[in-house]
Amino acid sequence: MKRRTFLTASSGALIGAAFVRPGFAQQTKPVTWWYESAAPAQKEAISNVLVDGFDAANPEYKLVIDYRGSELDKQMRVAMLSGSGPDVVYTAGPSYVAPMARAGQLLSLDDYAKKYGWNDRILPVFLEMGRYDGQLFALPKTYETLGLFYNKAVLAKHGWSAPTTIPELEELADEALKANLVPFASGNSGWRGNNEHYVTIALNSIAGPENVYKALKGELPWTAEPFVTAISKLNDWWQKGYFGPNYFSLETEQFFAQLAAGNSPMLPSGTWHFQYISTYMKDNPEDLGFVGFPSAANIGAPVYALGVGSTLSIAASSQNPDGAAAAIDYVFSPKFYGEMNSVWQGEWNTPLVDLSTVKISDSVPALYAQTMKTLADAVAANSYGYTSWTFLPPATDTQLINGIEEVWLGRASVADYLAKLDATFKQDMSEGKVPAVPAR
């Protein structure tokens, strides 16, 4: 290209851009959303299903996802403090919403709830959890529960069956130990928060959800007898070796692989593990079973502890709150639910009231749909339990997670652990940090 031609072409392009740019900006206004870490396949799902789907349905907006990694919540807090956060505020759960709402960093969603009909489309319990001082500030991006995954092939090989009571569970675990298997595929390397899954199971399935509810409302101390029994039982399981010798070395995917490979018969944890089936059990997905974690005799049926791992809000400083509301609304559409859960299970289980119009791919294990329906029924019947990461304030949750290791490793007694938990909870409660707990 000759120099003059190049200059003419460049000038033309610049002038053209100067005229086109404002028009482009008016047509598509960006909606920013900071997301946590995601694997390549998950990023692809977000790009194809969320971004492309939303942009196509809302030509006036352009959704921009920025992956911020596992430290997202810290970055978000700093950004919100300086008023420079994204439009869509993604928090690590309801306990993070209250302080932000109290500080005026979030926009009330009540008007958008009316506009988009969220009050009718979303299960009421979840709307209640997102309220602060009577106003709606957050909606759950996904809800989940804890239970017991098991490897059907391993159970069949040894002539065992899935446990339905605590004695049956212990009998199976003891048999597994005799067969040189690790009874519970589990670990906390890389994410110490995994500890709380086991504590939550013990509190709900042994102490019972009624007692947990009373404790969350401040009507029963965490040092009460039902909690002592629950944590003592959990400690007994640890001391008997149910969690295996490599608990502090295994990462989440590694212990799921341990279940998939048949080195463990059971995996007590959350429904987000369904996402690993396609990687670790793609040749034998039918070998995976899931039941509610067995409960103590006085409780009866399995308790499905309700968990909200992340929430969606709109920043008060947002330059495009309408676009952010449109993006959140898109996430709560049956179309998005079906498309996203067809390719990525366990992380986008939005609490829609009506799932009858949702179409999920046939390739998704039926077990996943069944489990989510069971959880939805438990929520609708008000017979759910409480996960620590959803209903406990931050400092109490940290004590629950870290303190249990002291009990397991003999550096603190069950009584000491619960006393510190109770003291921390009372402190959090006096500071108004306890998240909203829907009435039973």
Added chain:
Amino acid sequence: MHRLFLVPTLAINAIIILIPAVLTIALAFFRWDGISAPVFIGLANFQSLASDHVFWGALINNIIWTALFLTIPIAIGLLAATLMLVARRGSAFFQVIYFLPMVIATAITARIWQGMIYSPLTGVAGLITRAGFPLPSPLTMTSTALYGIAAVDLWHWWGFLCVIFFAALRQVPQEQIEAARIEGATFWQTMRYVLLPGIRPTITLMMIMTIIWSFLVFDFVYILTQGGPAFSSEVLSTLAYRNAFYDLAVGKAAAVAVVISLFGLATTAVYIRLQAREYAQ
């Protein structure tokens, strides 16, 4: 007029160091969740720390860490640097080899050790265990977790000290070394009476910096154990981080930061005094 040249440096220092430092000290006397308005609570954060066994455990761990790093890497670094000085052949090659771990990002070093050395599934420890010699990961036991992390940091750190000491040793007058050799001094005598006194200011500086850095240690601990199991490898900086970003107790975290700074300040004061004494001599 020439004093004006100080203005840019002072301005940068005030913005980057002085203001955040003053704010941190002030925050130590407040209850603040990092989001809402801070509430003045006097010394309550320090009282809370004083009655917290995790804080004392973290402080002791920092002291153990300091003791480890004041001895092992400095001794290895000095020995290797002296050997390179004596046997010059290949010293450039060894300098590169020793320094290499220092240029690898700490996160990568930590993950390599976690996955390829310590892991019972994918690491050397697992290989040895499967060969019939049970070798649990040190990171998983309360009695060894801190030392397991220190081993990784030592591997990454001593080469840096070695290169620094080697550079300093090369400044020791060759005549003194030759004279010692002619007088029949052994290797250890040369080291004791010629080389070490010759690089004493460098060693002192490195020891002072080691103390300061030891109270700031964070990355390897956070990546390898996050302070666990059961707080056994918790250090002050990971405690402060947990308080600030997990417990939403920024005031308490600031109080921990003040304690860390006190150790740094005390060490710096000692260093300045030593320097002043040297100038006086």
